[in-house]
Amino acid sequence: MAQTLDIVFAMPHPDDLEITCGGTIAKLVKLGHRVGMVHLTDGEPTPRGTPETRAKELAAAAEILGVAHVEVLGLPNRELMDGPEARYRVATVLRRYRPKIVVGMWGRTPGASPDHYQAHLIVEAARFYSQLTKWDDRFDNTTPHRIDWHWYRPTGFTAEPGIFHSTFVVDISDVYEQKLAAIACYESQFNEARLERVLHRIRAHDAEDGGRAGFEYGELFALPHPVGIHDPVKHFTELRRNATSAYAPQKPAEE
8 A cells, every 4th residue: 555645736747846836845845744746747748858858857856855756647748638537547646645635736827738727627626536435446446535625826827816715825945945956857848048037937936925924935825715713813923923924013123
């Protein structure tokens, strides 16, 4: 039986996870959690890559981030579509590794690959399929598993602005160089000039998300429902100790 994972990140192409969630993946590993990365496709064909090259690059990136498990499902790149077979494949991984949390991309990206939105739908449905009984034959005879939380990762190039019940920002400042190094593993996709442009945009986006929560760099996630808090005074007091938000009262200057 496979070892369980605490959290699984699942997106369509190798480099999607590293670009959008690489800091959080590295941070959770550093905190001692068992993290899995699932690439729904191998990302090929592309103008500059090959399946063999992409496999080496994603393995190198996963090693830098330190994850317990990385997997490529082999669904069709460029033709990725939400449907029963894709849902079964992702749900089988979730049933096999039994995470508490699954993380997927959010939103339509008409200026980029339509695979992104299809993956959003697939992961959303697979989380539900993971818990279904009397259907084990569709999931390689794995047993049902209920996943507590689904996190969405909004991107900066979706068609619509996101309106969510809840959002939160993960402080990735102390692992930020790991994120950048993992992205740089994809040499087939990013030559030197393109990598410089991409990293510039990523740094700006992560600095904005982090800065609003009082961090140097951060990654923002969203939830499909509100989050309950038992003691809001304690919760927000502890947050205040750990970060100084640009929107919170500032500490007085030392004499």
